[in-house]
Amino acid sequence: MRKTIAVGAVVGVLVALAGFMPANANENHSHGDNGPAELTVFHAIPGVTVDVYVNGALTLDNFTPGSFSDTLSLDPGTYSVAITAADAKDASNPVIGPIDLKLGSGNNYTAVAHLTEAGMPTATLFQNNPDPVGKGKGRLTV
Incomplete structure (x- = not known):
């Protein structure tokens, strides 16, 4: 029962994050002109504080559940991300x-x-759609 509640909470949080879509479902939707990529990390695992390493370097220390990182501006490419126990x-x-x-x-x-x-x-990984939404319109991606 506890896992069902936790998974339900995570799914609820993901549904609330409108404007996201899995990155592989939207690979051709580019907003850039050879500029940097922007990456935000969201921690949606209940009850576990973690550290986040990017390419072997500690990037987020003691990252708590329900937290968003600051937006990272990164050169385009492939990054290796590992999430570890906080200690x-x-x-x-x-x-x-x-x-x-x-x-x-x-x-x-x-x-x-x-x-x-x-x-x-x-x-x-989800690709965000930062395109403006017209007046009186909305966007929801589930």
Whole structure:
């Protein structure tokens, strides 16, 4: 029952994050002109504080559930991300990953750490759609 509630909470949070779509479902939707990619990380695993390593370097220390990182401006390319216990000395024993995140030039992304339906920790990369929405219109991506 506890896993069902936790997964339900994570799904609810993901549904609330309007404007996201899985990065692989929208690979050709570029907003850039050879500029940097923007990446935000969202921690949606309840009850676990973690550290986030990008390409082996500690990037987010003591990252708490329900938190968003500041937006990172990164050169386009593939980044190796590992999520570890908060007291880890390095990225050699990750809880999630390492996973490779491919970031396209000028695109805006959110990486979400969350639980699978089976209650296992994982991460998913979503591409954000920052295009303006017309007056009187809205956007919801589920």
